[in-house]
Amino acid sequence: MSRQFVTEAVMMAIYGQLLISSSPVEYIVPYTTVMELYELRDSDDPLMNRPDDDKHVKLKIGELIAYFEEPLNAKKINRCLAVPWAKSSGILLGGQSKITIINSMDTAVYGETFDPIETELLLSSQREKVPILTDQFELIQRIIEGGVPVQVYDIDDFDFAMEEETFRNSH
Numbered sequence: 001m002s003r004q005f006v007t008e009a010v011m012m013a014i015y016g017q018l019l020i021s022s023s024p025v026e027y028i029v030p031y032t033t034v035m036e037l038y039e040l041r042d043s044d045d046p047l048m049n050r051p052d053d054d055k056h057v058k059l060k061i062g063e064l065i066a067y068f069e070e071p072l073n074a075k076k077i078n079r080c081l082a083v084p085w086a087k088s089s090g091i092l093l094g095g096q097s098k099i100t101i102i103n104s105m106d107t108a109v110y111g112e113t114f115d116p117i118e119t120e121l122l123l124s125s126q127r128e129k130v131p132i133l134t135d136q137f138e139l140i141q142r143i144i145e146g147g148v149p150v151q152v153y154d155i156d157d158f159d160f161a162m163e164e165e166t167f168r169n170s171h
Helices: 010-014 029-044 051-069 071-082 117-126 139-145 155-171
Strands: 003-006 025-030 095-102 132-134 152-154
Touching: 003 117, 003 132, 003 155, 010 029, 010 051, 025 029, 025 117, 029 051, 029 071, 029 095, 029 117, 051 071, 071 095, 117 132, 132 139, 132 155, 139 152, 152 155
Parallel strands: 003 025, 025 095, 132 152
Antiparallel strands: none
């Protein structure tokens, strides 16, 4: 059984280690975060602190967009867009990694505290009963302070999160 996380599509471009996991992992990604990739790629605003890192990440974002636009992958993604909360079939991202796009809907449940994409991450996590994986420390703080009923991992704890699930399943 693969470990599952809800995360943003851009995490696949920024953190390459997510694609080379030593055990099976599935990333459930809200469709709006896939669409956000186009904005991030075309923006003049830097995503990373160092110019060479920023250039590399934007190149990886372009590669990820191109991969999602390949006919078979685009067909999988488009199938889930007709129905709210529908999920695509898995799109392989590496030997042990796959991504599933979810057509999540921002119902403004957390409107004041969380932006629309954060809300979709929270709702997807609750609906699918899987933890969120993020690099946004402030988001993690707001989830904890707000008592939002989801499990969340910092991306730096990815290996721990993978091990924790393996441990749970073996006991």
